[in-house]
Amino acid sequence: MRVRRRSTPKGRGLAVTDWRVPLSDLDYGSEEANAVQRVIASKWLSMGPEVHAFEQEFAAMQKAEHALAVSSATAGIHLALLALGVGPGDEVIQPALNFVAAANMTVAIGATPVFADICCLDEPTIDPSEVERVISPRTKAVVVMHYGGSLCRMGELTELCAAHGIAIVEDACHAVGVAYHDARNRWPTGIMAGSIGDISAFSFFSNKNIASGEGGMVVTNRADLAERVRLLRSHGMTTLTWDRHRGHAASYDVVNPGYNYRLDELHAALGRAQLKKLGRNNQRRRNLLGSYRQAVQSLAGWTMPFADTVENSSGHLMVIVAPDPDVRERAVRALRQSGIQSSMHYPCIADFTGFTAGSGENLELTRQFTRRAITLPLYPTMDSDRIKEIVEVLRAVDAKPEER
Ligand SMILES: Cc1ncc(COP(=O)(O)O)c(C=O)c1O
Numbered sequence: 001m002r003v004r005r006r007s008t009p010k011g012r013g014l015a016v017t018d019w020r021v022p023l024s025d026l027d028y029g030s031e032e033a034n035a036v037q038r039v040i041a042s043k044w045l046s047m048g049p050e051v052h053a054f055e056q057e058f059a060a061m062q063k064a065e066h067a068l069a070v071s072s073a074t075a076g077i078h079l080a081l082l083a084l085g086v087g088p089g090d091e092v093i094q095p096a097l098n099f100v101a102a103a104n105m106t107v108a109i110g111a112t113p114v115f116a117d118i119c120c121l122d123e124p125t126i127d128p129s130e131v132e133r134v135i136s137p138r139t140k141a142v143v144v145m146h147y148g149g150s151l152c153r154m155g156e157l158t159e160l161c162a163a164h165g166i167a168i169v170e171d172a173c174h175a176v177g178v179a180y181h182d183a184r185n186r187w188p189t190g191i192m193a194g195s196i197g198d199i200s201a202f203s204f205f206s207n208k209n210i211a212s213g214e215g216g217m218v219v220t221n222r223a224d225l226a227e228r229v230r231l232l233r234s235h236g237m238t239t240l241t242w243d244r245h246r247g248h249a250a251s252y253d254v255v256n257p258g259y260n261y262r263l264d265e266l267h268a269a270l271g272r273a274q275l276k277k278l279g280r281n282n283q284r285r286r287n288l289l290g291s292y293r294q295a296v297q298s299l300a301g302w303t304m305p306f307a308d309t310v311e312n313s314s315g316h317l318m319v320i321v322a323p324d325p326d327v328r329e330r331a332v333r334a335l336r337q338s339g340i341q342s343s344m345h346y347p348c349i350a351d352f353t354g355f356t357a358g359s360g361e362n363l364e365l366t367r368q369f370t371r372r373a374i375t376l377p378l379y380p381t382m383d384s385d386r387i388k389e390i391v392e393v394l395r396a397v398d399a400k401p402e403e404r
Contacts, residue, residue, distance in 0.1 A: 020339030021386055024207040025379040027274075027281055035269035042265070047234075048242045050268040055217070057275055058202075061177065064195045064219045066226035069268060070233055073173050073216040074101040075261035076201030077143070078108065080218060083199065083228035084167045086111050086140045093134055093166075094143035095126040096349045097366045102143045102171050103349045111140070115350050117365050119153070121321050122305050124369050128156040130362070141167040146175035146193050148345070149209070149285075149314030150306040154196045155182045168197030172219070174316040176202050176209045177278045181312045193314075194219045199229075204271050209285070209314055210278060212270035215263050233261040281380035285315025291384050292318050292376070295391040299398060301327075305373075317345055318378035320394075325371040331397045332374060338393050343375040 039050060051069045059067035070076045086092060088110030094102050096115035106113040116130040125147050142161055144152040161168050172194035180191050194200035199222065202208075204215035218229050234240060236258035239249035263271075289310045296304045301323030306313060322328035335342045348370050350360030376390055 019341040021341065021377050021390070022379075023341040023343055023375065023377050025381055026206070026211055027277060027380045031273040031276065032270055035273040036266055039265045039269045044242075044245075045265050046242070047240055047262045048245075048265050050265040050272065051263050054263075054268040054272050054275070057272060058217050059219070061275065061278070062192045062195050062219050063190070064192070065221045065223070066219065068218045068226060068229050068233065069263035069271075070201075070216045070218055070229075070261045071263055072205070072214055072261075073171070073201040073203030074105060075233070075259070076203075076216040076218040076229075077102050077169065077171060078105040079229045079232050079259075079261060080169050080199040080201055080220075080225070081105055081109055081111070081141065082232055083225045084141055084169070089138065090140035091136060091138040092141045092143060093126075093131050093139055095145050095147075095366070096360070096363050097124055097147065097346055097369060098143075098145045098171065098349065099173070099346055100349055100352065101173075102145070102169070103355060106143075112138075113349075113355070114139070115360065115363055115366075117363050118147075118369060120365060121369055121372070122303060122307070123150075124148075124305050124319075124366075124373075125150070125152040126157070127365075128153050128160055131157065132160055133362075135164055135166070139164070139166055141169055143169045143171055144197065145171040145173075146178075146314075148306065148317035148319055149174045149178060150309055150312065151175060151178070151180050151193050154180055158196065167199070170194050170197040170200035172200045173203035173205075173208065175314050176316075177282050178312065178314040181309070195221065198222060199225050204267070204274070209282060209316055210271055210274040212267045212274060215267040215271055231255060232258040234258060235260060277380075282314050284380040285378060286310055286313060288378055288382055288384060288387065289313065289315050289318060291387050292320075292378075292391075295387055296320060299391065299394055301398070302394065315378065318376045319345065320374050320376060321369070322372045322374060323398075327397060328372050328374060331394055334393050334397050335374075335376075335390070338389075340390055340393065341377060344370065344373055345375050346370070 055067045090111040092106045103113045118124040119127045175193035199220040202217040204212040236256040237252045239252040243249040
């Protein structure tokens, strides 16, 4: 796509976009600029005080024992699986409706992804009964993903995995800053997404609710897992350059082979500025989802997943399900012609060329969902008038059935 520069709404600097209404947009301002300036003035760029403070603040928000900053959520999922001891010959059950990171990391460590279907089109998160069906003696972990910021059925999944001695990894990339609500009250309210399973990973990629460009956080309440992740993220070394700089250590040992998955100070400082805005911005997202919900009700045959539980979501994505794949295609075209960006979260992983050798059966609902779902614009600074405009484009598509 050709890239065009336009002024930001407040006239500060230039933004890069080609869409009149983009899918997502940053809420960046003087807080982020000051954060970067602070790091530059400190002349310390690698893992140091900003990373440490970000970890502390994130752990406090999560009400979790340990938060470990990493270079991306993909790195975090990799380390989570390694810390759990998953390896060659093991199976990791996970949704095929996900970004490919967890599946890729499963394969990277020599294990096999086993895909489980979603609950239904209104609740496109992993179905606990499908997980139960595919559990085998080789199952070592289940990765769950809180789609769009609405949580999986964690009560059922937790009981199931505990009964089978299987670990839970939460891919919590969509669900930062959201507490779990269990309809059957099996969990105390207030427990945060990402603090429910054994270990979790968050992403701070550019389009996430906390956006720093790249970056991630691993969260766990288990000291053993935290210690392994801490070592693995920095080459298995017992001390950091920062420790040695401060005179806290003179040398280091390498206790196991590891990686460079460290986060740098600039990204940590941006993450801290964004974390301060998270509560307000997640609420703005929920308000916009509420407006979308109202508008979508007037569209015959279209549905909105998790429509009844918008208030319990981080509001990461606005997804709508078209009456059929043909209407979906025409709607995407009409949106594009109106300068409105849309997307689809996600193609079925089992259908990617690199994954077709794996288990791809029994994903009927996942495949139906991917053929009918559209992701619409949603970001904290979005004007709610845009929603009416977007829904009118969809209504006009519906009004022309003869073109189907
Ligand atoms: C659900 C999900 N999982 C994993 C990832 C990977 O995150 P990162 O880009 O930080 O590695 C993403 C990011 O797009 C995501 O949305």
